[in-house]
Amino acid sequence: MLIPLIFGCQKADKGTDKPRILISSDIGGTDPDDFQSLIHLLMYADHFRIEGLVSSPFGGGRKEDFLNIINQYSKDYEKLLKHAPSLPSPATLESITKQGAVDAAPFRGYDESTAGSDWIVSCAKKDSDQALWVLVWGGLEDLAQALHDAPEIKQNIKVYWIGGPNKKWSINAYSYIAEHHPDLWMIEANATYRGWIIDQDSPEKLKKDQFYTNYIEGRGALGRDFYHYLNGEIKMGDTPSLAYLMNGNPDDPTGESWGGSFRKINRSSRSIFEGGSTTSDTVATYATIEWHFIGPQLEVPEDSVVFQIEIQNQLWPGYYLGDNKYGVKYSPKKTESGTYKTSSNIPQLNGLEGAYTSIAPWPGQAKPSDYPLGDHWYSDRLEADLFLQGQQGAKTISKHREAFMLDWAEKWDWLEENPN
Template sequence: MLRMNRNIISGMELVVMIAFLTLLSCNTAENERHKPRVLISSDIGGTDPDDFQSMIHLLMYADQFEIEGLVSSPFGDGSKKDFLDIIEHYESDYNQLLKHAPELPSPNSLRNITKQGEKNAAPFKGFATATEGSEWIIQCAKKESDQPLWVLVWGGIEDLAQALHDAPEIKDNIRVYWIGGPNKKWSINSYSYIAEHHPDLWMIEANATYRGWFMDEDSPKDVKGDAYYDNYIQGRGAMGKDFIKYYDGRIKMGDTPSLAYLVSGDPNDPMGESWGGSFEKIDHSSRNIFIDGSTVEDTVAAYGTIEWRFTGPELSVSEDSVVFELEVQNQIWPGYYLGEGMYGVKYSSKKPEKGTYKTRSAIAGLDGLEGGYVSTDPWPGKASPDDYQLGNNWYSDKLDPALFIKDQQGAKTISKHRREFLLDWAERWKWLEK
């Protein structure tokens, strides 16, 4: 009887031990699941050096994520080498950082997931041909996982548009946080393709909110953009030494809110509080189509799609051929032949503005056309028949005027957390003190 009791007790102990180990395993798996899967698409090395700052920030928080891809999607001279250069600085600091954050990924593992994406803006239709970067997005999105892949777009959205065109089924597996505004202006063709053909994408479109990361209004003095480097970065590691090269160390990092969104708050709730901002659902993306021109009497929504279409002679060239150009705000946009004597060009203002345009072309009827427009906030503005109709999971900058900083819609949803998120980063810079 005593032996039987001992056997029963041993059996019970075994059951308890198995249950404990199972619970431990489940908890471990739960923790792993809660580590967001992240792929970054960046125009690092392109037209704006702030991505170098954001990349340094990413690497210092890399233990918080499963980083699955670094895709170079620049306009201009940037390439994946710019990613690799920052990873080299990270490698110099790696052993020192590892003492405080043992889950940081190795430099070589990051090099292995760095890919080259599209270097040119998409044509009028919004996509072109697959790149190493767009194919990597597809591969990562199709990886078997019970967690979504967060695609954080820090620049042009061409590689994402190409991936969605080539493998639309990946929409079910990804969530996108895009720093729009100026990037939307340069990527308007790809953006229009996504909004028109993939409106059911889960998307945060931050056209102005992100500016709360670096706008100094109401900022405490010690974390103002021109003071932070001297107070918290200077003299700390190879990455600290590199940081001064961009904007003389002044904090910009306009893309970092996409990452900060995953660090605090509930990323499944874009309307909640987060270091990366708070957003609201939108059901349409503003678009205005003007046939044969517009004038300054025509008002459009800032960040909306302006599409000019001009009639002219029929040409024996392929559709989407560049046959004219449009100058607006001292910048040049390519104009395309759309077929059957119709020509088109798209543009998006990066802020409220009054603008004028002029065309140039070897085609007489398309040369020297002039016009204008006025873009106003808030985005996305009143609904119009030309708008792109969006699905149930498209979020953008909050409309409340009390959350604007100057004309930057929603920026206060980030700036209110400025001291908190910058001092959190300052604690990590301490790890690199000698």
């Protein structure tokens, strides 16, 4: 059977008013909320031209995690189609699902092309009168690889990235993009997205521990499956990237939208410590931290992992940079007084200890080592009255949470199995 390619990247795309989107997700990896966001996406899939679903996991996630949710969607497809006749078929969605990187990028920020990164390039080069929106729900590895392999695609894409903790896991890829592709059109949402997760101002019926019972339970295969992720408690920390395209003017990140409001930034904070750091060394939350150490000359390729560093009870790889130099990058996801300690079979790299202090707001005080950015890089708003529980810019989303959640609730009614 031939699979229709109306949402793929093989044909010209002219005259459509639906946003073109490609999702890069760590679904099935370290955080189950991507499953929730994917279920939400499929219920709104008629609003978009979905051109790619790329698995870019941290942990055990793979392409099959996308396909498993698409299978649940297929069970509800005919019922959903009665209300939204232009929903893409399950077969179409399966045909554009690709496996991306399964490991974090090395120190240099890119590695080898994947089916996912190649698909990003292919979709970005498609003949279209619209930009391709690359919505990144996890790490930036496949996007960084695509930009390395085909830097010319920058003129054809716009990126909305859910950063924050994902920046910590993907710091090598992020720093490569910031350094070598600062002219990328990028929304870097490090904290704003948490306006979905923090529901302190929501009506009781819409709170994250009540919404499933009130609006999802008993509604189709998707509803039954939704409970498997966080016991149905709403998180969906990646959904703001999609909601950004559903309400407001997406070409103006400084305006109002369900996916937040942002400000233009002209630099990305970066601190480089030669030989170590202490608690008196302050960095901005979400900044790039680099530690450089000196050790013996090694006869190994550059970017080889030769030591580990434990930061806040998590282990990170450290790399040989050549010419007796060693390095590691990190990004703190919150304000904290953090510590580190290295371990290695190389005596000079073993047992090095230090600390740092990260402070809000991002991007913090300017430093000569910062990455200068171009004219179209946006991030979390700075105004104090837009912080929510310490999360910068989160109120630009939380103010729209009720409207967004009620809109979604109406779609769940389409799948009600025993309507009154």
